[in-house]
Amino acid sequence: xxxxxxxxxxxxxxxxxxxxxxxxxxxxxxxxxxxxxxxxxxxxxxxxxxxxxxxxxxxxxxxxxxxxxxxxxxxxxxxxxxxxxxxxxxxxxxxxxxxxxxxxxxxxxxxxxxxxxxxxxxxxxxxxxxxxxxxxxxxxxxxxxxxxxxxxxxxxxxxxxxxxxxxxxxxxxxxxxxxxxxxxxxxxxxxxxxxxxxxxxxxxxxxxxxxxxxxxxxxxxxxxxxxxxxxxxxxxxxxxxxxxxxxxxx
Numbered sequence: 001x002x003x004x005x006x007x008x009x010x011x012x013x014x015x016x017x018x019x020x021x022x023x024x025x026x027x028x029x030x031x032x033x034x035x036x037x038x039x040x041x042x043x044x045x046x047x048x049x050x051x052x053x054x055x056x057x058x059x060x061x062x063x064x065x066x067x068x069x070x071x072x073x074x075x076x077x078x079x080x081x082x083x084x085x086x087x088x089x090x091x092x093x094x095x096x097x098x099x100x101x102x103x104x105x106x107x108x109x110x111x112x113x114x115x116x117x118x119x120x121x122x123x124x125x126x127x128x129x130x131x132x133x134x135x136x137x138x139x140x141x142x143x144x145x146x147x148x149x150x151x152x153x154x155x156x157x158x159x160x161x162x163x164x165x166x167x168x169x170x171x172x173x174x175x176x177x178x179x180x181x182x183x184x185x186x187x188x189x190x191x192x193x194x195x196x197x198x199x200x201x202x203x204x205x206x207x208x209x210x211x212x213x214x215x216x217x218x219x220x221x222x223x224x225x226x227x228x229x230x231x232x233x234x235x236x237x238x239x240x241x242x243x244x245x246x247x248x249x250x
């Protein structure tokens with residue numbers, strides 16, 4: 001895929017760590033002009049040091065007016081937008097009877113409102129380029145995960161949005177797809193607030209559900225972001241691609 005994105009502009013949300021950061025690196029290697037977002041100044045500054053070839057945008061995807069301004073600025077700078085990767089998300093574990101209002105709202109705001117706001121802002125430029133949207137879902141969007149029902153519900157909503165947008169935007173030439181990763185080695189697990197042994201236990205509980213018997217690397221998952229976003233992939237839309245080591249089968 002070397003240089004397959006030459007002349008193309010890609011916007012990746014939540015690009016300062018984990019899967020988003022790996023996607024930025026692979027898209028740059030494929031020749032894209034990449035804009036990555038982060039919502040905290042210190043995270044953005046650190047990402048810029050690690051990936052100086054990318055262009056970095058400070059924005060909270062849950063804030064509609066800020067998103068409109070940020071995306072407009074990206075298009076102004078780049079002159080176009082070909083691919084949007086809706087990756088920014090929040091993951092919090094918790095049973096139903098332990099899920100407070102802030103925990104529920106924060107996940108829906110980041111995981112559902114965010115992709116809606118960013119896609120709305122990007123749509124005029126994507127229509128002009130006949131580009132594509134790639135949503136980053138989760139196996140939890142179609143597989144019950146006790147203790148993560150709120151997160152799973154947000155990702156189920158994103159799958160629904162993907163399919164509906166694909167039909168809605170097909171007449172204007174914009175493709176919309178999603179990938180649904182299984183458990184992946186990212187810093188998100190270290191942000192759950194568990195002690196180290198708790199993090200190990202959570203990962204082990206997920207691995208038990210994966211036929212291939214392990215967590216994915218971010219490179220294994222980000223490969224599919226690049227593959228589906230490739231400008232040469234013009235005949236796929238409305239698809240949810242499971243990249244989960246067989247987890248959806250269990």
